[in-house]
Amino acid sequence: MGTLIVVGIIALVICGGLYSCYVGVIKNRNTLMEAKSGIDVQFKKRYDLIPNILTIASKFMEHEKEIFIKITELRSQAMSAPAGSNESLELNAKLDGILGHLKVAMENYPTLKSDTAMLQAMQTYNEVEEHIAAARRFYNSALTQFNNSVMIFPSSLFKGFVADALGSKYYECDESEKVSINAGDFLK
Amino acid sequence: MANFDYSNFDKIYETKIYPELAPLEEERKKLIIQCAVAIVIVLVLSCILVYLSQYVEKITKVASIPWALAIFYVIARVNNYKQTIKDKFYQKLFNSLGFQYSSGSSSESMITHICRESDIFNRYDFVESDDKITGEYKDLPFTALDTYIYYETTDSKGRKTQHTIFRGILLSTRINKPLKCDILIKEDKLFKAGSIKDKKVVRLEDPEFEKYFEVYATDQIESRYILTTAFMNRLLNYRKMKKRPVEVVLNNNITTDNVFFFVKTNKDNFEVPIFHSILDKQIFLNILKELTDALDVINELKLEQNIGL
Numbered sequence: 001m002g003t004l005i006v007v008g009i010i011a012l013v014i015c016g017g018l019y020s021c022y023v024g025v026i027k028n029r030n031t032l033m034e035a036k037s038g039i040d041v042q043f044k045k046r047y048d049l050i051p052n053i054l055t056i057a058s059k060f061m062e063h064e065k066e067i068f069i070k071i072t073e074l075r076s077q078a079m080s081a082p083a084g085s086n087e088s089l090e091l092n093a094k095l096d097g098i099l100g101h102l103k104v105a106m107e108n109y110p111t112l113k114s115d116t117a118m119l120q121a122m123q124t125y126n127e128v129e130e131h132i133a134a135a136r137r138f139y140n141s142a143l144t145q146f147n148n149s150v151m152i153f154p155s156s157l158f159k160g161f162v163a164d165a166l167g168s169k170y171y172e173c174d175e176s177e178k179v180s181i182n183a184g185d186f187l188k
Numbered sequence: 189m190a191n192f193d194y195s196n197f198d199k200i201y202e203t204k205i206y207p208e209l210a211p212l213e214e215e216r217k218k219l220i221i222q223c224a225v226a227i228v229i230v231l232v233l234s235c236i237l238v239y240l241s242q243y244v245e246k247i248t249k250v251a252s253i254p255w256a257l258a259i260f261y262v263i264a265r266v267n268n269y270k271q272t273i274k275d276k277f278y279q280k281l282f283n284s285l286g287f288q289y290s291s292g293s294s295s296e297s298m299i300t301h302i303c304r305e306s307d308i309f310n311r312y313d314f315v316e317s318d319d320k321i322t323g324e325y326k327d328l329p330f331t332a333l334d335t336y337i338y339y340e341t342t343d344s345k346g347r348k349t350q351h352t353i354f355r356g357i358l359l360s361t362r363i364n365k366p367l368k369c370d371i372l373i374k375e376d377k378l379f380k381a382g383s384i385k386d387k388k389v390v391r392l393e394d395p396e397f398e399k400y401f402e403v404y405a406t407d408q409i410e411s412r413y414i415l416t417t418a419f420m421n422r423l424l425n426y427r428k429m430k431k432r433p434v435e436v437v438l439n440n441n442i443t444t445d446n447v448f449f450f451v452k453t454n455k456d457n458f459e460v461p462i463f464h465s466i467l468d469k470q471i472f473l474n475i476l477k478e479l480t481d482a483l484d485v486i487n488e489l490k491l492e493q494n495i496g497l
Binding site for chain 1: 408
């Protein structure tokens with residue numbers, strides 16, 4: 001009888017431990033999903049803002065049509081990519097790069113830089129960019145937590161329950177963003 | 189570190205403070221002698237009581253009464269002396285930096301409100317504040333309060349013990365960045381809470397920052413919008429530079445201010461020492477430095493700036 005009780009207690013402890021691992025994995029998966037949708041919310045704000053910026057900029061930047069076309073194309077592709085997918089993350093990383101080029105190009109148009117509507121649009125844009133950066137940091141942090149839980153035993157036993165979230169990639173900036181900035185461009 | 193201009197202090201000290209210090213220095217010397225005499229009297233009285241206890245039973249029970257009276261007398265006299273100095277000079281002293289001084293007791297309810305609304309401390313029974321300095325630094329309005337927060341426990345014999353939760357300076361000011369969530373930055377503890385009421389733990393990417401602080405917020409993204417890597421770096425630098433624990437509350441719904449720094453000093457701030465000549469200019473300079481040390485957090489975190497916070 002005594003042995004049975006001891007075995008029962010051990011079984012209960014093991015089941016309890018496994019259940020808490022399961023709960024942990026599910027919670028981490030849900031946090032990851034929340035983080036993904038957080039990025040999408042911020043991306044949506046940027047998609048809405050881009051046409052305004054392009055409309056104002058196109059009045060002044062007649063020689064930069066190529067950049068405008070690229071931005072418009074990437075925006076449409078990113079908007080049609082499934083929300084929270086790796087494809088959406090990659091397209092938005094490319095969009096970051098090309099928008100960075102636009103900002104550099106704007107430096108050559110002093111009248112555009114001092115335009116009130118543009119100043120307001122750029123202020124909002126900077127705020128949205130900071131929010132996107134914050135959302136990406138949350139996503140990367142949530143992904144680390146999730147990866148730890150599905151890779152470390154015993155919670156790794158439950159990775160089959162969260163298969164939909166496996167294979168999520170860390171956010172990394174686009175190659176074009178890694179190019180070093182030439183300070184001379186800004187000091188002309 | 190911020191560079192404060194003390195040239196005005198020198199002028200005010202020479203013309204408005206120093207000329208009035210001589211009588212107070214005499215009073216201080218007298219006070220020390222009177223307190224020493226009181227302690228000697230109590231000591232002699234205690235010896236007599238101990239001697240008499242051989243002959244009279246129960247006399248030891250009253251032996252502590254003279255000590256209690258002596259301690260009460262000394263504390264009351266010292267406090268009275270310190271208050272006189274505060275009343276006479278502190279307004280002039282802090283005016284030299286363009287700030288205003290007043291008694292902090294009227295702010296105790298506000299401190300209680302901040303503690304309650306922010307959930308920064310698990311438990312507190314009493315809040316005391318005796319000094320309040322207000323003004324503007326780097327175009328940001330601020331209030332600095334010398335603060336003592338503690339709770340009391342009573343043991344089985346009915347003896348009360350005070351447990352200090354916080355002793356230091358509470359600095360309240362504003363940040364120029366839109367704040368859309370409540371954030372709590374606490375010193376890192378051994379046993380971390382997963383959440384504090386509606387605030388969830390925020391895991392940040394800087395391992396050194398995580399070593400010193402634990403962060404809780406009502407919104408994961410908005411909190412990271414405020415806690416940029418630059419902000420984390422700067423807070424960490426301030427913490428290391430001052431070698432003092434600092435906890436931060438960022439909340440829009442408590443007072444007109446939205447950021448509150450609890451800078452731990454573990455001492456009663458803005459006080460003149462009793463065993464040091466009041467004629468020493470350095471004493472007053474040190475009092476100002478206690479404030480400017482706390483204000484350095486505004487400078488270090490670049491709170492006056494919107495971008496790059």
